[in-house]
Amino acid sequence: MSPRWNWDFEDERRPARLPVRSSLKKAPQIARRTLIRRRRIAVALVFAVFVIVLAVALAGSHHQGSTSSASTRTGAHGALTPAPAPSADTLERGRKAVSSVLAYTPFVKQGGNRGHDVALTFDDGPGPYTPGVLSALEQAHAPATFFVIGTEERYFSASTAREIRDGFVIGNHTENHPEMARLAAHDQHEELFDQSARIELAGGPRPDLFRPPYGSFNATTFRELRNMHLLMVLWSVDTGDYEQPGVAVIVRRALEGAKPGAIILMHDAGGNRSQTIAALPEVVRQLRARGFHLVTIPQLLADDPPPAGQPLPTSLSGD
Numbered sequence: 001m002s003p004r005w006n007w008d009f010e011d012e013r014r015p016a017r018l019p020v021r022s023s024l025k026k027a028p029q030i031a032r033r034t035l036i037r038r039r040r041i042a043v044a045l046v047f048a049v050f051v052i053v054l055a056v057a058l059a060g061s062h063h064q065g066s067t068s069s070a071s072t073r074t075g076a077h078g079a080l081t082p083a084p085a086p087s088a089d090t091l092e093r094g095r096k097a098v099s100s101v102l103a104y105t106p107f108v109k110q111g112g113n114r115g116h117d118v119a120l121t122f123d124d125g126p127g128p129y130t131p132g133v134l135s136a137l138e139q140a141h142a143p144a145t146f147f148v149i150g151t152e153e154r155y156f157s158a159s160t161a162r163e164i165r166d167g168f169v170i171g172n173h174t175e176n177h178p179e180m181a182r183l184a185a186h187d188q189h190e191e192l193f194d195q196s197a198r199i200e201l202a203g204g205p206r207p208d209l210f211r212p213p214y215g216s217f218n219a220t221t222f223r224e225l226r227n228m229h230l231l232m233v234l235w236s237v238d239t240g241d242y243e244q245p246g247v248a249v250i251v252r253r254a255l256e257g258a259k260p261g262a263i264i265l266m267h268d269a270g271g272n273r274s275q276t277i278a279a280l281p282e283v284v285r286q287l288r289a290r291g292f293h294l295v296t297i298p299q300l301l302a303d304d305p306p307p308a309g310q311p312l313p314t315s316l317s318g319d
Helices: 027-062 070-074 088-102 130-140 150-166 185-201 219-227 247-256 274-289 297-303
Strands: 117-125 145-148 169-172 231-233 263-267 293-295
Touching: 088 231, 088 297, 117 130, 117 150, 117 274, 117 297, 130 150, 130 274, 145 150, 150 169, 150 185, 169 185, 169 297, 185 219, 219 231, 247 263, 247 274, 274 293, 293 297
Parallel strands: 117 145, 117 263, 117 293, 145 169
Antiparallel strands: none
16 A cells, blocks of 8 residues: 555566546557457466366376375465355355445445454555465464455466465455556556456456555546445555564554454555564454454454445545
8 A cells, every 4th residue: 555565576667557548549549458458368367277277187186085185284385274264155245245335335444333343454465475474364263355456466376366265355456556546437447347357267256345556546436436336445554564664563553443343454465574474463363362353344344334424535645
């Protein structure tokens, strides 16, 4: 969420994206570029799925008849065994809760205050540190919600597959992490659509939650979100972990803002997240010691939704 977003694991530099001004002359070019990009995404992801299926088939042939394996004992990718994935009934309850909240508000920044639920959320992944975040959550049996950037699937799709398999909720954090308020309606739509398509092709459900990069949005964003049935999820607690302020500071900030219905903002990518990983076990332990129940955003909305009539927020980026 920080303006100091750092693509420190990529070699190429992205040119600044300018808002597209609509004109009849440019419309065919825009449509053609959009079609090409979507075809490339589809081809790349279909190929990735094929490779994964082939690898699983080959692995199965080597271990046929075995009663156990390292991945079964310790969890995939070397992690301890995660909490069981949510049941179909739990997932359906979450989807209905999101739809119910969308019926009276286009955004949430926290849940209600009648229960004991608190939601951990992570932005900007997947990235090099995402496996460490997932391992910390899995070891603590702590559910969470990840707001994922579409383009990062080119490098770190294994982490997203792990999130899907282990029952974490995946939200839309756009395709390229732009300031949405600076984009024309067409580009905002593409940022949302392309990311959702990647998650679906990766085997996950179509996201129904959205978090704006840098907290940037405008009236156009709300219109696009309504058309795509996406609920904007802001936050009530910002740990500022993207600044790498130290493990103790991250823990303190998370706990200071914790109250019933809190949505806590953290990051699993966009920079060095070793402090976040180190802070997570203590954050989870102390939240539970204070009587809080860790949940995903859909479960938070199902258990204790926010009240109606909240004023629409202004763009947190200042736009």
